Amino acid sequence: MTFQVEFQAVVLAAGKGSRISEITTTKPKCLLPVGPMPLVWYPLYKLEQAGFTDVILVILEHQKSEIQSALEKTGIEIRIEYATIAENEELGTADSLRMLYDRLKSDVMVVSCDFVSDVDLHGLFNLFRMHDASIASLLLHPQQSEASVVPGPKSKHKMERDLIAIDQQTSRLVFLASASDFESELTLPRSLLKKHTNIKMYSNLIDSHIYLLKKWVIKYLKSEDSFSSIKGELIPHIVKKQLSKPPKTAEPRESIVSPKDSGDIFAYAKEDDLDLAIREASAYNDHIGDLKPAYHQDTIRCYAYVAPKDTFGARVNTLMNYWSVSGKIIDHWEKITDGKELVLKHPDATICSTQVDNKCVIWDGVNLKEKTSFKNCVIATNTEVNSFSRIFNSIVMNNVTIKEKVAIENCIICDGAIIENGCKLKGCIVGSYHTVEEDSEHTSEVLTESDRLMEF
Template sequence: MAPKLKNKQLATPVVKGKKGKDVVDERFQAIVLTDSFETRFMPMTSTKPRCLLPLCNIPLIEYTLEFLENSGINEVFLLCTNHANQIQSYIENSKKWNSKSSPLKILCVVSMESHSIGDSMRDLDNRGLIVGDFLLISGDVVTNLDFSKLLKFHNEKKAQDKDHMLTMVLNKASPLHKTRSYKDPAAFVLDKDTNRCLYYQSIPSVDGKKSSINIELELLEDAGEDLIIRNDLIDCQIDICSLPVLSTFQDNFDYQTLRNDFVRGVLTSDLLKKTIYCYISNDSSEYASRVESWQTYDSISQDILSRWCYPLVPDMNLTEDNSYSYEFNNIYKEDQVVLATTCKIETCTCIGRNSNIGEGTIIKNSIIGKNCQIGNNVIIKNSYIWDNSIIGDGSNLNHTIIGSDSIIGENVQLFPGSIIGFNVKIGNDKTIPPNVKIIKDGDNYEPDADIIGEDGEGFIYESDKEFDDSESTTTATESNTGFMYQVKTLNLSDDSINSFTNKKMKKRNNHKRRFSSNSMMSENLQFESELELEDEDFHKEGLATVLRAINNNHDIDTALLELNTLRMSMNVTYHEVRLVTIQALLHKIVEFISTDTLLPKEATTKIFSSWGKMFKRQVFSNDEQIDLLSILIDEISKLNQEYNQIVLFISVKVLYDLDILEEEQILKWWEEDKSNEQVKSLLEKFITWLQEADEEESEEESDDDEE
């Protein structure tokens, strides 16, 4: 977590004292938007505000407040609209935040008449509570950013540019990063030298296809020599704002949203003449993302369990009533959890206090709340069971969410994307189809006994499509790739931006502007993603296919089918298939190592043991074994020298144990390939063992022949 700052490090506005003297106001204030004014979490948010929904069994708002506390901020305003009374009650009943020793002074500002972020900001300005620069943050942010670096960047830009009014925090992410927004992707045009934001535009996909942005170059007339277009950035709505931000909202009542209206409006205004800068975190240990959809809810939950957000992990026990302990394989359990002797608790699983797990039950990549009763022979995978819920014997839950105080009967099948609201009851032997949402109360809905059962309690929720901006309905095939995660959205990748130039503007400018794109790099393993107009790029699509399979734990046959279909459609060789497969596996290994999730040996063993089997359908001859080894050494040599030897040794040994690489071909490659000798130093021990084993076998065969 970022070190706590002393007040003197923060912005220090000057106010008038009682006798007219200047007094330094040492407060640094933060505004927390507790409502996103969206319906993506319906029907859950019809009962509870989004900021109080549980993430790894902790209310979302706790992650935001933890960041503010560790940033040295001492006064926080919670802008409350929807379910404001619940938020007020939560803060009042918190032993940590509502006590004399509380590190934060928290004030709930109720704005019931607000219907957008713009309305809330105007209401806050009317109250006159903000005295200087302030932090504006969404109440669904999970981050361990070092605030001191952000503040230093903001103050430097403010000193250099008198028109600077806003610093946006953006987090660099790979094209396939799970917490990137596929619902609201956006492009940022930045000055390469200063990170000044020159243009912003959202780029939603059109019918699942790639989109483009049109830039009027008049907007870039005052820009520097080098510009970059980025859409590889996670915008988690953490901003440092100056006071003119509030007055700008006040003067422009058509500004309703923070990005599409305010930021875009400021950047394109001929009157305001204000500037916006972007602070881009390049520290791999820093994590920042918003729980903006069910897809990111699932992704961030798994990131927390995998300890990528450290120290924001369950065993840090952020709230006073938590008692989690960490066990091997990313398993977390609280006190008084009862586990049957034959149940299996597998990787990335969290179980809350007083929960009971029955005989023969299997739980994997899932979170079980407090006081839950899970029956016998239940299968729960990639699912989230909130507090006080009951799951009957023999039920099967896959990529689903169960709200608090709900009852799922015996032998119930819940398919991917299904959401069961608070206090719902599903009868025995029922099947909940993909993406069906069920709520407790439904005055405007019809009960469906075929789905919830005769003794069930609940109604099928159907959103008002005119106003509901939640994820669109997907088919079962689309859903099973991950919780509310649509594969078709991956069409909107970092190669999907086409920039168009104005020829008249080009002639007027004597200098040429160089547009560059971002690159995706994990330590020394680099997969470049350049701005191209080509739609068919096997390297990009193949890499995406394998990484998607690993991240969503697909079965290998499905991954191979997708990859082979792609190979045939683009008419590439198996060499290219082997290349993207190796790059994807190494990328995942580096992720594990760089986030301190696993040691190099463990990470390589895990990935190659599970996914190295793909090469059985990619390597068919002795020459192809040699080619696989050549690709392996070339790609591993690009990794960090601290562990690339270990990765090579383990990967070759595992592929040998899987009978993908034969002893004779390994030895032949070793004799012929003299490159990257330093990387091979550890592997030499394995080669020596193979040679000795080969000699012993030859001697035994010779003795047998003589006999």
């Protein structure tokens, strides 16, 4: 006998990192080094901690071998089933989920590959189960900002904000939209305010892009190909539908033109008759203040789980966030991994330097020559640093060659770059496979392969 699992996990890692293209031009975003592990390891390990034994990882087809090889080296135990997308296909997150329809047999947890946090996911699961939710979303309080200079040209980093309304009594998510959609005023429907009398509007919560979705939501998504984004389109649509009531007859209709279902959303959001009978027979109610029955008889119910304020968590979806999370990962490692051993110096690294502080992470295959100095930096796979060079507060990615008498401070050096003798770099981003000329000096620049500066 086989038993259906309660949840299936999907990690979305097919994004091209367009917001941080300075460092992802030739590298999968999900493999950016964050401390001792590639970025995608963190959500995968988080799912492993939560009890998942299997996960579907959505990636681009041409990056599969590179990602697979990188993950095999991490020792991750969760079984990974790869779902690939052709490089020339432009699929949004909702499109990717729709593509997996035939593989998804139960309720689904959707996770972004750029999520790094020490949050306990059981609070989200419990909220979803308790109310038999249609959708439950994980939200984070913003991290305390610390003064740090992000590599590259000086620019103002504008934070994207969402407007999120949550019923404080029930944790119902009753409104979700981007703040940029409203110029100066926001008017909530009177019916919403009458129904949910204890609403609090937030403008600073961070959507973690972790969602629990009822199986019927996946069926509905399959039938409606107009949705491209989960966060930008599908979730706000379903949140809004909570205010509606089902028509007297809400059955999926088989289209004569197309074989797909084209019925109303309430045809998919049906509740089990036994569950309804039990609820009607009980004295339970999710709210107080009126005589309405539990959940106001809503068949569509969306919830928000707001993590405790002391939770460390962020999405590595901007250069500023990547730099910030990378700088904090060692301090938060124990809570993020629930005590997993932190290997600062990989046993396969050759370290001849005597000046490597305890804030440095040295990956496999690295060769650090004598008379070199390192403070608070990540040196990734197969990088070589030659004598009389120093690297402070920087991230150096794979297969980088740093020649002699080089000084690097507050920089990001991308895959395959070559830093020639005598260079001095401060606050710079060096693009993949770019060669920095001998004895050159650069400050707060983006140096690209074409030897041109990229403007933000």
